[in-house]
Amino acid sequence: MNFATRYIAVRAAAATGAIVLSLPLLLGAAAAQDKTYTMKITLPTLNDPSHVFAKNYAAAVEKDSGGRIKPEIYPASQLGSIPRQIEGVQFGAIQCAVIPPEFFVGVDERFEVMAAPGLVDSMAHGERLAADPAVLKVMLGLGAQKGLHGVALFDNAAQSVISKAPIRHLADFKGKKIRVLASPFQTQAIERLGATPVAMTLGDVMPAMQQGTIDGAVGGIVVWTPMHYVDVTKYVTETGQPAVYAIVEISKSWYDSLPPDLQKIIDTDAAAQQTAILPVAIDIFEKARKGWTAAGGELISLPSDEQADMMKTFASVGTDVSKPKPLLSEAYKIVTEAAQRTR
Numbered sequence: 001m002n003f004a005t006r007y008i009a010v011r012a013a014a015a016t017g018a019i020v021l022s023l024p025l026l027l028g029a030a031a032a033q034d035k036t037y038t039m040k041i042t043l044p045t046l047n048d049p050s051h052v053f054a055k056n057y058a059a060a061v062e063k064d065s066g067g068r069i070k071p072e073i074y075p076a077s078q079l080g081s082i083p084r085q086i087e088g089v090q091f092g093a094i095q096c097a098v099i100p101p102e103f104f105v106g107v108d109e110r111f112e113v114m115a116a117p118g119l120v121d122s123m124a125h126g127e128r129l130a131a132d133p134a135v136l137k138v139m140l141g142l143g144a145q146k147g148l149h150g151v152a153l154f155d156n157a158a159q160s161v162i163s164k165a166p167i168r169h170l171a172d173f174k175g176k177k178i179r180v181l182a183s184p185f186q187t188q189a190i191e192r193l194g195a196t197p198v199a200m201t202l203g204d205v206m207p208a209m210q211q212g213t214i215d216g217a218v219g220g221i222v223v224w225t226p227m228h229y230v231d232v233t234k235y236v237t238e239t240g241q242p243a244v245y246a247i248v249e250i251s252k253s254w255y256d257s258l259p260p261d262l263q264k265i266i267d268t269d270a271a272a273q274q275t276a277i278l279p280v281a282i283d284i285f286e287k288a289r290k291g292w293t294a295a296g297g298e299l300i301s302l303p304s305d306e307q308a309d310m311m312k313t314f315a316s317v318g319t320d321v322s323k324p325k326p327l328l329s330e331a332y333k334i335v336t337e338a339a340q341r342t343r
Contacts, residue, residue, distance in 0.1 A: 035068065036067070036068050036069070036070055037068065037069050037070065037095075037254075037257075037258060037262070038070050038072065038095070039058070039061065039069050039070065039071040039072065039095040039096060039254075040071075040072050040074060040079070040093075040094045040095050040096065041054045041057070041058060041071055041072065041073045041074065041095070041096040041097075041098065042074045042077075042078070042079045042085045042088065042089075042094050042096070042097050042098070042099075043073075043074070043075050043076075043077075043085075043097065043098040043099060043246075044075075044076070044077045044082050044085070044099060044201065044202045044203065045075060045076065045202065045222075045223050045226075045227070046075045046076040046226055046227055047075075047226035047284075048156065048157070048220070048222035048223055048226060048284060048288075049154070049156045049157065049222060049246070049277055049280060049281035049284050049285075050098045050099075050156055050246045051073075051075050052277070052280055052281075052284065053098060053152075053154065053246070053248070053273055053274075053277050054073050054075070054096075054098050055073060056273050056276065056277075057071075057096075057152075057248070057269060057270060057273045058071035058072075058073055059071075060269040060272065060273060061265060061266065061269050064265045064269060065262055065265050068262060069262060069265070069266075071096075076227075077201075077202065077203045079094060081201050081203055081204075082099060082103045082201040082202065082203075083103070083106075083201070085097050085099065086099065086103065086104060086106075086107070086249075089147070089148065089249055089250070089251045090107070090143075090146060090147035090148060090251070091147065091251075091253075092147075092251045092253040092254050094251065095250065095251045095254045096248065096249070096250050096251070097248070097249050098246050098247075098248050099246065099247065099249070100115075100156070100181055100244060100245060100246055100247070101113075101114050101115075101139065101153070101245055101246075101247040102114070102115045102181040102182050102183035102185075102186070103181065103182050103201070104142070104143065104148075104247070104249070105182050105183060106182075107142070107143045107146050107148065108142045108143055108146070109325060109327070109328050110138065110139075110142055110327055110328055110331040111139075111142055111143075111247070112182075112183035112184065112185055112328075113138075113139075113185075113322070113328065113331045113332050113335050114139070114153075114242075114243070114245040114335065115181060115183040115185040115186055115242050115245075116185045116242060116317065116318035116321070116322075116332065116335070116336075117185065117189050117241040117242040117311075117314035117317055117318070118241065118242070118311060118314055118315060118317075118318065119242060119243065119318075119335065119336065119339045120155070120242075120243050120339060121240075121343070122158075123155050123157070123158060123243070123278070123281060123282055123285065124278065124282070125339075125342060125343060126155030126158075126243045126245070127154060127155050127277075127278040127281075128342035129155075129335070129338055129339050129342050130153045130154050130155055130245065130274070131274070131275070132338040132341065132342055134334050134337075134338050135153070135334065135335055135338045136153060138331050138334055138335070139153050139247060140152075140153065140247075143249065144252065147251065147252050147253060148249045148250070148251075148252055149249065149250040149251070149252045149255045150247060150248070150249055150250075151248050151249070151250055151266060151267055151270035151271070152247070152248035152270040152271060152273065152274040153245060153246070153247050153248070153274065154245065154246055154274050154277050154278075154281070155243050155244075155245055155278075155281065156220060156222065156243075156244045156245060156246040156281065157220030157221065157222040157223070157243075157244045157281070157285055157288075158220065158221075158238070158240045158241075158243060158244070158285070159218055159219065159220060159239060159240060159241055159242055159243065159244050160218070160219065160220060160221050160224070160236050160237060160238045160239060160240075161178065161216050161217070161218050161236070161237045161239055162209075162216055162217050162219065162224050162229055162233060162235065162236050163176070163178075163215060163216030163217075163233060163235050163236075163237065164209060164212075164215055164216065164232075164233050164235070165215070165235070166235040166237075166298070166300060167216065167235065167237040167300065168237070168300055168302070169302065169303070169306060170193060170302065170306045170309060170310060171194075173190075173193035173194050173195045174193070174194035174195065175194065175195070175196075176195045176196070176215040176216060177195070177196045177198050177213070177214045177215050177216075178190050178195045178196065178197055178198065178214065178215065178216045178217060178218060179197075179198050179199075179200040179205055179208065179214050179216070179217035179218065179219075180197040180198065180199055180200075180217075180218050181199070181218065181244075182199045184321045185242070185317060185318065185321050186218065186242070187199070188317050188320065188321055189241075189242075189313075189314050189317050190218070192313045192314070192317070193310070193313065198213075198214055200214070200217070202219070202223070205217045205219070206227070206229065206232060209229075209232050209233065210232055219244065220244045220285075220288075221236060221238070221285065221288045221289055221292055221299075222281075222284050222285055222288045224236060224288070224292065224297075225288040225289075225291040225292045225295070225297075226288065226291075230292060230295045230296060230297045233297075234296060234297045234298050235297070235298055235300060236292060236297060236298070236299055236300065237300040237301070237302065238299055238300065238301055239302065239307075239310065241310070241311070241314060248270055248274075250266060318332055318336065319332070
């Protein structure tokens with residue numbers, strides 16, 4: 001065999017070997033494109049803006065992924081209490097959670113910063129604050145070292161207080177046991193009104209009110225109406241403070257297992273749905289208010305002078321709670337400055 005013949009033979013063998021070696025890589029890439037990923041989305045509420053967000057987000061992700069991501073939605077704490085839902089996301093058993101950020105305070109104390117009273121004066125302002133780049137950078141970055149990947153933040157509702165006996169004046173708060181979300185911003189605010197705060201997850205609120213363990217609870221009319229709290233009591237006092245936010249957290253281990261194109265879909269679709277939720281949330285809020293009164297409930301507003309007094313009472317809560325904690329204080333400063341910019 002002359003030199004030319006041997007050269008051709010060697011090149012042919014090399015080419016054949018390259019094809020054989022690259023075939024598994026090609027097959028692996030094709031398999032990755034064909035693989036489907038289950039995405040369980042958990043939330044504690046039902047038929048509120050968080051639930052609508054979850055449904056719209058799920059539909060967008062499934063469509064944009066061409067069916068490679070298969071979302072499943074579990075509202076009303078079907079996958080366990082809020083702490084169990086959060087743990088499920090951290091450890092990858094659940095892929096997505098839509099929960100008020102205060103409940104993540106055990107992961108990082110800065111999650112509670114959105115619960116500071118006086119930050120926003122309307123739902124529209126609340127959404128502008130949530131969309132502020134500095135706020136998103138802080139809030140969505142929390143928990144990155146503890147199994148969480150934040151993708152969206154939005155104003156779920158203005159806060160109200162549901163109660164067994166009507167709260168028509170600030171003095172009516174005195175001596176009452178009021179359920180709060182897991183945040184010192186809320187506990188200190190309630191204490192300043194002369195009531196006793198009791199941290200409690202949503203699934204425990206109705207039985208606690210029925211049994212007399214608590215006298216009332218803070219939350220949103222978008223929760224009270226669809227979850228039929230009118231069967232327990234007729235009274236909701238609309239304090240409007242603070243806003244009730246929802247944060248959307250993805251399991252970081254699951255997110256990291258996705259191909260880059262699917263990771264991008266998870267992120268971009270969440271951002272798009274955050275922008276789209278405002279008019280939907282306002283509509284749900286107003287319908288929930290009408291639904292409450294239509295079912296025989298009463299919506300109560302404090303007298304204007306007492307509402308102003310309440311806001312004065314709350315004015316220093318954010319500073320007093322955050323000042324002893326440098327990281328929380330820094331986050332609070334960022335959020336309050338953004339609140340002023342977006343007001």
